[in-house]
Amino acid sequence: TLNYLVTLFFHTSIPLSSLSILQSDLSLHCLLSSDDHNGMCGLSELVSSCLSASKSSRDSSPDQRTTKDNTESIGDTGSSNGSTEKTQPFFRCSQFSNVPPTVRFYTKGTKVTKPNRKICSRLTWCHNSLLPIVMRHSLAASHFKVVEETNQWIGYWGRHLKSTDYRNILPHQKVNHYPGAFHIGRKDRLWTHVSEQIDRFGSTEYGIVPYTYILPREMESLEEYLEENPEAHVIIKPPASARGTGIMVTRKMKDIKQDSPLIAQQYIYRPMTINGTKFDLRLYAYVPCLDPLRVYLYEEGLVRFATVKYSNSMSTISNKYMHLTNYSINKFADRDGISSDPVPKWRLSELWTYFEERGIDSKKILESIEEVIVKAFIACEKHIRDHMLKQIHSGYVCHELFGFDILLDEKARPWLLEVNISPSLHSGTPLDSSVKAPLAKDVLNMAGIYINNGPVEQFKTSSIYMSRPRKWPKSSRQLEKEDECRNAYAGEGSPSSRLTARLTPEDVRLLVEFEDEMDRKGDFRLLFPTKDTVKYMKYFIDVPYGTLLLQRWQLEQKRGRTEGVARLERLCREGIVLQEDIDSSDSEVSDHSSDDDGEDEDSEEEV
Template structure:
């Protein structure tokens, strides 16, 4: 009985024919690329089964259920032998509601919630446009020109009135409640008399020339996953949904859909992952396409879809950066460890007649309900990859018990503060006003234990990405560092790592392993989030052996820098 999944598999999930014993068995734990990092739990597809962990470890696999936990999450965690718990301290994962920032204080170091504090700064429509407008003022319209002209009422009522008068008689505006979801309360108006006056509203210039497919409007749902805000790590799922505005096909739409039925009605070939026709599939219901189907459609018309995708990624990175100072501030105030937070965002994007992407809104709790085979295929793969990417660790039983007795205490971390040499190094790189690539590259010359831990965590995470693509940091992400309100040392570190190793990751992994042995890193398996104080004491005492080497290098860097001046 204990080997059966806690949640029965949904009949919507695609699964090959055969008995459970025919499915490939996968190990329950994914080993790290490095000997000093812990393994992570494996989340399987419907065509796989996950081996059973020893009883003592399996008892720790608890998931806190919420009224908003979608079935796609329940199915996937059930295959990894999680059981439901209602207690506040013994769960490892929860897919639940967003909550007020002080509520994050109750999350233990071994627990993961699918939200960061403060992401409402882009998840609420009014805050999103305020923050993007602020970035536009600071960095210019050339960099931040991907959102429609927007006013927040009642504060901007006079500015809106002037813009309306300057726009002439034939114009359309769209009004939205600032905190609504799923299209509730949205209206298009074309007369000033239709404008509500007394309640908070977001008013946007209507994009009156969208790109049409056979006369039909559509928008894109892009799935974006952030695993960490310091350092910032952003992933984008390579597939998504194309949602057509009309509920009925026009005659021309029917012709078009028949022509491209093989693009949306597909099953994934297990061997080569190519799309294949499946006449029994209902994936076209609801007038949705897969994002990859749209790229094939546009590509067949000679359109450069790679350029569109790059522009979308640019929008995503800049929008997430707009929320970064708020989130990091609240993380420091209310969250014990960065391990405890991760978040999936749903970006709604529209293409205009020139195929320029515009951001419409950001959802911090995007719908994961699966009403069609297309939804099941895309969302199922996406959530499975997301949970693997999240990197769930198995804690020690004592750590769970300790969390139970300290949930009401302060958010003091069991990990000590940075050592003296680490503080000096970080301050050195953050206080230089005029720097070039040659100077920044020296950040990798002497790696502290914390540097090595962060880089190893990043490489491990990247190796589990599945169908996600990491877009920050990336080989071209240096240009985005200037958009941060405050420079972050770890962003510089990862950016330089990408500069050096993006085209030869295996060498980077080998060099990092060598650094861990030669530069005073504790090389026993240590889980940062379930460590004992003795483990960190060992690291800190070992770190002191690196001080002399670092100081010599620091003097060399300073001399070289002064000579350049």
């Protein structure tokens, strides 16, 4: 069949370079065909599919192919409907040769091509009581079945695992938490790491969280603060709770348990209000990788309101329906006779519209919120990463969605109240569904779920495994380059052009993973790294090599991604992406045409 296709390529003026790109499409087409039991497809059907795909590839640029690929799929535009009569593709092909495809996910109601029985038998997701309905719908649309934990599975979404359990995660599996994520999810750990950054850079530059007391060890300091500020209050929270459990506002020391682990956060006394009511924001940040750190923010979110109009009168301070915005608390206002109206809640996009209609600069507010989110991750990433490295063998098996709770004060300054490592995707209202169903679908797409077509025990010889980065331990050659570049950064203070002048196979895998991830990001927007985020590099306690490489790569793509993607495709076509990191001179790849470009751009940046 392939010999026949080569002949067709010559006689139809189709570039031979397209053949390597289409080889994965050919095998996928066979796998997706269910005409007979062994999953083989007819030659005429195969040729027709390839010629059609090649014509599309030939007639469009890489950027156009990416756009077409995204717009083909219902749900990739953030639509919560997703229903269509057209059958949508099951796989999303990589932009690069020799890189396997990932599964496409959609919202409820989308018709998706069904793979053959062999592939379907591998579409299993681990059961967990926290697996939300909107995610179950996306999984079901792509023919996944939810199975018990004792069965074979390739994906997991649920409660945080014990640190030691991560050691049992297999290379072909994907779980939705990082071991050590408590460093940002626990309120006491978050404050500890942010306060360390305040010590380094000052509160003006890093004051992103209201001043916090860790109890009971700072009980005396809290008492002094309340005595010196007669009108001050604090919000008392358990350090590891969620959904409003154990929260209260007080200034009385007798209300605070003296022997319980708690945090006391200084109360923001003058919050921004809408129609006289206090509100906060629930934003969704996604981290597909810690090394290199990549942070995405979902375009949509939730605006959560208190039930009762706000007052800073001392007599109202005990009214939780006025001073607390947690939906888990305010939903009981009707039961308690406070209000018979539904709990107010907006989409984030409605808030931006509200601001713009009143002449408030929503873009500036969003930029300041994004800065808070990036700084929070940078403050905690090393602590999470160090913990993670002790527990897992393959760095690509984890990803995580975080819920950021942000409060705006009367001057529109954002304050980070807390970070949730298991943000609720429960959709109890149509508004919730309109935000969380597309969110769940986009998270699954961003996770990059691969289907291994061979025996599990042979997974490490598959192209899925060979094309993935962060397969530890690293070669001495790779470590040598990393040390050299990190030392150069320590001396120069900026990511050097030598990072991208010569790419190792591991570098290629890392950059390919990132570019494919950007191709399937849906309604997520990249916050870090971008061409504008070099200013944040100084905040890292210890900058990983991968973060330096990716930041440099982003600087070089500021004029467009076409050249960078083309460079990676040349290397992938040569098989570099599958090359083992052996300790030899062959493990580094030079691309002379791109070397010159990198040097020129570096010179311009220095000027």
